[in-house]
Amino acid sequence: MDIADPEVEQQPRTDSPVFVGSDRYRIQSTLGAGGMGIVYLAEDLKLHRQVAIKKLKDNAASQNARDRIQQEARLLAQLNHPNIVALHDVLEDQGDIALVMEYIEGTTLRPWMRERSPNLQQKLSLLMQICLGLSEAHNLGIIHRDLKSDNILITENAKGEPVAKITDFGIAKSQQLDEKTLTEENQLAGTITAMSPEQILGKPLDARSDLFSLGTIAFELLCGSRPFEKHEAGALAMANRITNEAHTPPQEAWPDIPEPLAILLDKLLAKDPAQRPQNALVVYQGFALLHKQGLESESEDFTATMTDLFTHHKIKSRRRWQRVVAGIAVALVVGASGYWGWKEFTRLEPQYIAVMPVEINGEIRGEENAKALTRTMVRQALMNSVSQLKASALVSFTPKEGQDFEAQLQKLKDKGVTDALFARLECAQVRCEIDIQRIEPVNSQIKQQKSFTFLADKQQEGEYRITNSATALFPASHTNKTRAQVSMSDEDYRKYLEILSRLDQKDLSPEDLSVLEVMINQYPLNTNLYHAYTSVSAKLFVQTDQGAFIERGLAMLERAHTHKLDRQQLLVQELWLRTYSDDKASFEKLLKKFESQEAPSAALLAKYGRFLYVQGDYEAGLHYAQEAAQLNPSADNLYLIAINQTASGDYENARITLSRITKHFPEHWSSYALLGVIELESGNLRAAESAITSIPENLRGWRTKSNLGVVLFLQKSYEHALQIFLSVINEVPDDPATLGQIAETYLMLEKKQDAQRAFRKLLEVSKEENGLEAQQFKAIAEANLGNSTRAIVLVNNMIREASDDTYVRYAAAQVYALAREWRSANYHLEALLQQGMGAEWFNLPAFQQLCTQPEVSQTVANAICD
Structure with a gap:
């Protein structure tokens, strides 16, 4: 339906038909x-x-x-x-x-935004719905070509929740139809502000053109302004802006935007279609991930996971419990990523060193950001000290907001950090007293410390002294020859610190690389400038997905080689940059060169292992995770091994790995949760219960609680299972899987009316979704509500889409049993039993009906009937 002008007044009712002869x-x-x-x-x-x-x-x-x-x-x-x-x-x-x-009773998106104050969850929900509608059109080869907020209608469902409806396909194009769908009268049909650059330029279009338009809608909805403000000079000037000028950065329009969301908006609004997500379903996955679990996650690994999703367009279909494993991995695998790191040149005990947040008390005289720049200088000096140590690697660490000092040390312990550097400053005007401590995270003991005074307005001298003082906290056997100071002008050094400060705040622009290039030309022997350049290159790539930034970083490292700077550090920098590439062959070639120096970095190996895991290459991910763990057997590196083993179905070795983790890191709770998943999937219910209940109750996530509820359900402890499922639904209202579990538990308790209410609720919350899992929930709900025909249609669609999926078969068996289609139910039950699914999964009344039917095979009867 097209509402072209929502302000047109409604005309009086008329009894005239629209067409002569049409009286309907x-x-x-x-x-x-x-x-x-x-x-x-x-x-x-x-x-x-x-x-x-x-x-x-x-x-x-x-x-x-x-x-x-x-x-x-x-x-x-x-x-x-x-x-x-x-x-x-x-x-x-x-x-x-x-x-x-x-007829849609509502309004279009823009006035809806003006009249309401939707929260972020509601906005993401609308964007997810638009993605699903677009995906349906694109799957049929239909490109909308005029997607804009005026063509998105917003109404409300029975619960008062906003529902998005795409309208006005008047200039849409079917890719299966002739190109001359529209005549020359409308060569450039559509609205300039909603067009993609390729549409404005008259280039061939595909579905990614609509994704650019979706980006303009999402930007306005989320950030409250348009990515390309209207140009006073008219449509041609506006067209030039869209095709040639950068859009407003999301962080400028909304300073508090979550980084993964900003990354997605930037990718949607990329000029080159190849830089955008491949299809609307990928975009849906990104919004859904943020909607369900990402809004509270600020970790770099979560951002990296989102970046990988939007960069490489992987859409994975996994069994339900494997999806739970993936959720655990996103939230809990920190996979020690580093700035630079290497193995010892000799047989020294390796050191994995982290720099903790710098604490500054008092005031520092000078420019407005003097304290921030001093904090950046001190942090950089401590990081530089690690580069002067043998057998040492710097492990990146950013604590969660509000995390206390002891919790930070516990996290460092789990990451395999052997030493933490901490600096506390007491400043008054330009004088600062600094106390530098080397702390052992394993026992929270201070190994060494040093205090002295420096002048805050002499920052370069301060950095050099702090670096050397921190290096001196370590044994002389680990210390390399101290590098000479390569000074810059005060103005250049301030620019350098400002760039590092923006790097920490993730607020960079390509201009920062240009500034660093000028400084490198002027100070070609300053190693810190090359480190800064590669760090900025990598971060800009994460923000923009433009491979040119990685190429610029690699080219700068080639220049560094010509000045005969530390080859070891340059190799580490190159290896780090190549972890952002899809080119596995180049990475492995470089890694062999790196290993020939007898200095592989556990931090970088772990980063690459996590990258391969996200890509679904579990065999390669396992290889690099094992290499990282050999160098640094931290809880996180071992856990990276376990999730790759679990995802590839190697439960036996995953159990061995998890046992090793829990023996040496008894409070690594994510390992117990993963073990619970493995035992549940294997049908070892008592072992699954033991693993999950080893986790303190207040530290169990809702997915882990849900898994415990399933364990109790399968053990026929229905009352206890129901209590857990009800507590989970309080944490995640309207979660379809939990609603289904509640309904089935009521069935086993013979509370049919409660079960019917739960199934109706399940149908209501899943009706707007169209993914495979949503179809399973809808089919089971429809069948239990007596709507067998609709349920069977859904089951047939699922079987065509994923005939080998375990939970599709499980849903099909249940639906056919409820529809009294005994032969079909028996067919799917036999397949499930052959796959190894235990008999305890078939205690539901729907399955037990088969025990009295002559059509049921002896195999099924022996397995599921008493």
Whole structure:
């Protein structure tokens, strides 16, 4: 339905039909009008419902206009999705045409945004719905070409939640139809502000053009302003902005935007379609990840996972419990990533060193950001000290907000950190007393410390002294020859610190690389500048997904080699940059060169192992995780081994790895949770319960609680299982899996009315979703509510999509049993038993009905019947 002008006043009711001879629809009022068409509110006298009728204005009925409305009818006839306005009927009279469409009681997105104050969850939910509607159209080869906020209608469902509906496919194009769908009268059809650069330039379009338009909608909805503000010089100037000028950075429009969300907006608004996500389903996954679990996650690994998702377009279909494993991995695998690191040149005991947040008390005289720049200088000096130590690697560490000192040390212990550097400053005007401590995270003991005074306005001298003082806290056998200081001008040094400060705040621009290039030309022997350059290159790549930044970083390292700087450090920097590339062959070639120096970095190996895990290459991920753990057997490196083993189905070795973790790191709770998943999947219910209940109750995540509920359910402890499921639903209201578990538990407790209410709720919360798991929930709910025909249709669709998926088969067996289709139910049950699913999964009344049916095979009867 098209609401071209929401401010058009409704006209009085008329009894005139839209077409002569059409007495089924009676016009009630005018909903809106545009340049070519008009939309009426009408009553469908046959079905007693309100509809919207869209027809051409009499003065706009050119052949091109008729072609467009006919095109819209043809395309809408193919589309049947809850997030796309539905076509009910087509009316024709003497060469004229009108579309009878679903009437949406609501408004378009922009006025809805003005009138409401939606929270971030509601905004993400709407964007997820738009993605699903777009995905449906794109799967049928349909490109909208005029996706904008005025073509997104917002209504409310029965619960008062906003629902998005895509409308106005008048200039949409089917990729299966002839290119001459529209005549030359509308060569550039659409709205400039909603167009992609390639659409403005008249280039061939694919689905990624709509994703650019989706990016403009998402930017406005989330950030409260448009990515390209309207240009006063008119449409041509606006077109030039979109095709040639950068969009407003999301962080500028919304300073507090979560970094993964900013990354996604930047990718959607990329000029080059190849730099955008591959399809709308990938974008949906990103919004869904943020909606369900990402809003409270600020870890760099979470950001990296999002970046990998949007960069490499991987859509993984896993069994339900494997999806739980993936969720655990995203939230808990910290996978020690580092700035630089290496193995000892000799047989020294390796050291993995982290720099803790710098604490400054008092005030520092000078410019407004004097304290921030001093903090950056001290942090950088401590990091530099690690580069002067043999057999040492610097491990990156950023504590969670509000995490106390002891909790930080515990986290460092789990990361395998052997030494932590901590600095506390007491400053007054330009004098600062600094206390530098070398702390052992294993026992929280201070090994060494040193105190002295420096002048805050002499920052370069301060950095050099802090670096050497921190180095001196370590044994002389680990200390390399101290590097000479390569000084810069005070102005250049301040610029350098400002860039490092923005690096920590993730607020960089390509101009920062240009500034560093100028400084490197002037100070070519300053090693710190090359470190800064590669760090900025990597961060800009994460922000923009532009491989050119990685290439610039690699080229700068080649320049560094010509000045005969520390080859070892340059190799580490190159290895780090190449972890952001898809080129496994180049990475492995470099790694062999690195290993020939007898100095591989556990931190970088772990980072690459995690990267491969996210890509689904579990065999390679396992290899690099094992290499990292050999060098640094930290809890996180061992856990990285375990999740790769689990994801590849090697449960036996995963158990061995997890046992090793819990023996040496008895409070690494994510290992117990993963072990619970493995034992549950294997049918070892007592072992699964033991693993999960080893975790303190207040530290169990809702997924782990849900797994415990399933364990108790399968052990027939239904009352206890129900208590747990109800507590989970309080934490994550409307979670479909938990609602399904609640409903099935009520069935086992013979509380049929409660079960029916839970199944109705499950159907309600899953009806707007169309993924494979959502279809399973809907099918089971429909079958238990007596709607067998609808349930079987859903099951057949799922089987066509994923016939080998365990939970598709499980849903199919349950649906067919409830529909009394005994032979079909038996077929899927036999397949599940052959796969190794235990008999305890088939205690539901639906399955037990089969025990009295002659059509059931002896194999099934022996397995599931008493």
